[in-house]
Amino acid sequence: MIASGDKSVIVTACPDSGSDDNIISHDFAMSAGFKIQVSDSEPRRFSVANGKVVEAVGQVQAHCAFVTEDKRIPDCIFHVFNTLAVPVIMGMDFLRQTETLTKHTYRLVKELAPAMQSLRVNSVGKPKQSLLCRLNNYVGCARPDTGSDLDLVSRTFANSxxxxxxxxxxxxxxxxxxxxxxxxxxxGTFSVGDFSDVRGFLPRGEAIDLEFYVLDSLNSDILLGQDTIDELGIFSSHVQSFIPSLPCLGESDVNIIRHIGKLERSVSEKLKKLKHTILASTPPRRDDDQSQDFETQTKLHEQRENARLEAVRSQPVPVGDAGNDSGAHERGASQIADFDGLRTNYSGHLLSTASLTTGSASVADTTVAATDGAPPMSPYASPTPGCSTPPFVAQPPLDRLSPVRGW
Structure with missing residues (x-):
């Protein structure tokens, strides 16, 4: 809670160990009804993480308190920025005084950022202390920044x-x-430690593998983000590894950096990987597969044909005089002939389709050459000489129709 004059407001502030000072946005200060004091002297200047210098437009003097606690922290000064990525930044002086990053970490809460919200690098200026560390074989100083969502190194440091x-x-x-x-x-492999004039760098704890994004204009060699700070327990287990640092004269740092659209890009990349996995696991369609499709269609057609022939054969024949019996056979023969015509048309369609899609033989190629100069015959044609019934595409229909036709 921040209270100034007779106005007070509850806000979720960003704890930023990369900033020494407290910062408040102009819009938030105005909406809360705080009085902004403008100094007659030269305005306070701040350096953000990319090296850009920003001037404060004023300041707000207030009392602060944690919502679940009664104790108030008086005389908190907030420098006012015209534009700020978050409503309020609580700097390292406040966090050290209240022991928020060491003894009272329960005050810190995780926020679920919206999908379209960018990630932060909230570092403002150069802090009073730096962390002694080693990245691969190079010993240096890092800036732990709880207001940043990324680990960063400067282009100069990476090249050198x-x-x-x-x-x-x-x-x-x-x-x-x-x-x-x-x-x-x-x-690189990153570790935190101490330095001895005799033994050199002495690591404290295990080294971990990290990825550091390169920011050309970063105003420090190494900047550690929130996730790495939590993983290594920087403010709880490595307090002895902090050494004094030298800030630039006339400037304070404010480091807030948001990595824009991280969740959105992560989802997109996962979808691309999933699509690639599915495509990779699906074998390419080959001519053999198309031939199998044709064979499957043929077998299905034969099954349907057999079923219909069985239905024709199962029709009862009336018991009576020879005329009636002859009429029943004629009706059955007529139905079979009609079906033979439909079957022939469908078989020709299947064969022509196979010829187009797989380059297989035409209908004429399905006949077999007879011996002794006899004309070629289909393998499933009627054995009766002069029979006008078109050839079948399989043996079962021929066998089942033989008793009806008297073959």
């Missing part, structure tokens, strides 16, 4: 240490809502 820079172009939003882009990615 001979890191292999991979392409990685990500859009970022900084504390003042300005936009920037990363220019690459480096991978």
């Amino acid at each position: 240490r001979g890191f292999a820079i991979e392409p990685a172009f990500e859009q970022l939003e900084f504390a003042d809502c300005s936009i920037g882009y990363t220019s690459g990615l480096v991978r």
